[in-house]
Amino acid sequence: MEHIRLPKVDNVRLLDRVSPRRSKLGTLYLTATHTIFVESEAGVRNETWVLHSLVCSLEKQVATDSGCPLLIHCKNFQVLRFVIPGEQECHDVLLSLRRLSQPESYEELYCITYKPNVDEEERRQEWDLLDLKADYSRMGLPNSLWKLSPVNQHYKVSDTYPADLFVPESATPPVIVGSSKFRSRGRFPTLAYYSKENHAAICRSSQPLSGFSARCLEDEQMLEAILRSNPRSDFMYVVDTRPKLNAIANRAAGKGYENEDNYSNIKFKFIGIENIHVMRNSQQKMLEVSQLHSPSMSDFLEGLESSGWLRHIKAVLDAGIFIAKAVAEEGVSVLVHCSDGWDRTAQVCSVASVLLDPYYRTLRGFMVLIEKDWVSFGHKFSHRCNHLVGDPKEVSPIIDQFLECVWQLMEQFPCAFEFSERFLITIHSHIYSCQFGNFIGNNQRERTDLRLLERTHSLWSYLWTNRAVYINPLYREDHSQTQGLLRPSTAPYCFKFWRGLYNRFDRGMHPRQSVEDYLSAIQEETEQLEEQLASHKQKIAHLEKEQGWNSVTQKSAPFDNSPTAWAQGNNLNMANTPQDYTGGFITSSPVSLKHQTAA
């Protein structure tokens, strides 16, 4: 509370980005966790809530006659434009928010104070919803080829890896430890995905410390052990997801990549995904384009092109496809790494898993996948998502890109995913919101030290409880699109700008009616009707049996033939709002009309 210089400002204007005519007047409140704007229009109590932890940047613009504009950019891509009457007030709001949105310690995060109405027992159970060991046993592990290794208990070998890791049966602790000493941050090669059908596996690690000529016998043995754990294959791929130049540059720092001559039977390959700094800048440019005020089609497409964003998305997807095909079609195991093995490696392994295994395309499976490939393997969420005030160069939208890859796949295969776009967007929001404990910290060890399981709530349980909202009505377990390996096209024309995420809050840009909601309503009704029908049939059969009645066709109650979808989440009232086709001449003064008309 001590950070709030001004708890309340009256006569604040919230501007509508698309049409300035639709701005709203109200009161701005600052609380410990949220900024709240309450519209003062009589009759309706319309509120806009913004979580402080979602605030990404604040910008005070030059004051005008009408007041002092304050721009709030959020991590969920919401942009709010307030006009605050007094310059001093605006300054106070700015300073308060600047401090509130940049917590200095984990203890200040929202998840520590977030207390929904559930008791301690239930809260504890939330964390039991997903069990990674269960996922490994779903894959058929441990078995005669792969074993659970205790080597990283208490995070002794690698402090950024999880405690439980699967390694080849033939990998002995000295080999593992030796290999880990030859890898950045001790992140030795370990299993990420295993295909029961053909024994091919995806393994992940960080880069080897090979410099210009260094070798490590244990590391070579480790890779050989991985190869041996795929009995039907006589070679394996080692995929370095970095551009070759970056990898070569790393050699000067005593790091680098595997020399094919030193490792038996590996095929080495660079994939060329750019680093976190390039991705950060690219997203920044892409967001600037998406937030332009009435850009022309050319402005937009040119901006999108020069941001390079879709090129990077395609690179990640291409890499995932390469690995998925190696596993599913060639039956060859793959070791994936980048530099530290927690950014590009996480992206590529998880994209490959989504392509390979229909389970990861279900709602629960997708949560498991993020928990496994991202959370447990130490993607540095708190650094990448800027949860605490810190080094801005550590921030990068790596997980955003993964979610977008999945979205691009959903656009190509509308029936293949059990969950909808809304699910991805909600996950995205909460990765940044700090409302739940799942993504706090940078690795498992940090999360254990922070005792998050004892003090916070789990997003997965929240999503699971509300899963009805996130279901894709077109998903069918037995649909041909759902089966086996997904084979997406990565022709450039298959990639689209993800309006649903990046322009999420620009309501006017979205379809004004939702097919998804309509179908969900229909689906629900169909199920109800089927139940009714079944119970009627049962009753009839029962009566027939009891009393020997002849079957009487019963006419069920007249049914409202129109699904409720119009009412549900449907914005047809928005449909009655014309866009800005006119440059505003119709509702503005006749003077501006003259500019539209030829002399």
Place this chain on the structure above:
Amino acid sequence: MEFSEHIKTANVEDVVLRQPLHPPSRGTLCITGHHLLFSDREETGTRQFLLLLKNIDAIEKRMSGSSGTITIKCKDLRVLQLDIPGMEQCLNIAHSIETLSCLDCASEMYPFFHRPSDLSLQDQWGLSSTEKLYSQMKELHDRWRVSTVNRDYSVCPSYPPAVIVPKNIDDSMLKKVAKFRQGGRFPVLCYYHRKNGMVIMRSSQPLPGANRKRCKEDEDLLQAVLDGSDKGYIIDTRSSQQATQARMTGGGFESKSSYSCWKRLHRQMEKGKALQESLIKLVEACGDESNNMDRWLSKLENSKWLFYVQTALSTAGLLAECVERDGHSVLVHGSEGKDSTLLISTLAQLIMDPHCRSLEGFLALLEREWVQAGHPFMQRCAHSAFSHARLQQESPVFLLLLDCVWQLWRQFPLALGFSEALLLRLATEAYASDFGTFLCNSHQERWALGVMERTHCLFKALLRPRERDYYSNPLYEPTELAIWPSVHPQSLQLWRGFFLRWTQQSRHLEEAQEEIRNMVIEWGKLALS
């Protein structure tokens, strides 16, 4: 038939056909006056593949040794390949295709020979007529009348015989107005907005020329449209500069001094060559799978197609806003009034009028605003995106309309009564058809050839029960409200269903539509039981 002189080789055995989404197949190729017919002899039974020669936009032949390969590029953007043994046979086939696909005598085209068993030539042709429309709309009767001044097409060759005009403008005045409008296209009513009685009129440009001539009857006609209302809008689909320049060649615009109650709004819309080139560029970009992301985006931008979609939708939005929101009547024209004018009047009607959004309503709208209103289909759709022929009058305005309608359909997936499949079917039919609907360039030409007696009507055929099911939108929930499209670049998308129609990706999307249809049917069965 005289077609035979163009067919030196009618049958070739052992031909391999390669088409998208199918494995190659071997069989017999046969060329007739109107079709390319291929039947394969697979063990699973014979399958036939039939292609209207008219659908072929361009061919390329490549000889190697004693055999040859013909690549066929269709107007529906499909690309096929025929491997033909024997050089002479291959050359003969290629020659036949080249000649027969370009025959431009309408009366020899396939619609005059197409005789499906479930349609009768006795049936009434078309869905509606000016007279019928007028008699159904009692609201019109006070102030408007049907004029048959053009019954022999002498006043305006590109208009239908009957049009709706203000009641107090008599036929002799209309004749004078026609002389003051390019091609005789005097202002006629095309839409009456029931909610407020305002109308959309359309015409061609007036002809004041460099001398700034005036035409009192033209001014009177527009005054009569206003009927005491304080003002109306004229949406000119040219820039004001273009409109001014048009004076040099005898055209021009309605000057402020002569038409004081009318406010002109200029919105430049490309048509003609620019639009055709845009289509060619876009199709070229879509066909090149080797593009990297940057090249693709830059080609997409460079084609300007989406920009034209955006302009068309926002101009239509402006038109609808003038009528529905601002409550004023609007006259729309560009120069000829046969292209962009029709495009935006059609879109504006879809935005405002729920009647146009049902399957029948939409087809009737197309019949009224495109076929009867004299969009020169034969000239505009002579060639599509692949032809190397020198461009004459080709321009994919109708395709642009369908794309814009698809964008509306995407934004309001429940508000339109028809499916994407209908739009795709229309896009194909406009270029090559079994039916007479899109033949010729005007009502007059169709009348002269007896199209209405000797061919079948596409719109009627699309409303046969089986077709109707397929072309209906299963999610249709009619709404009385206007559907205002978003024209932000983020809201507009490449029409994948059309431009990438023959790729695997489109199949996945079709499967999703199929799934939707099944879900609704399933629900419907239970709800009605």
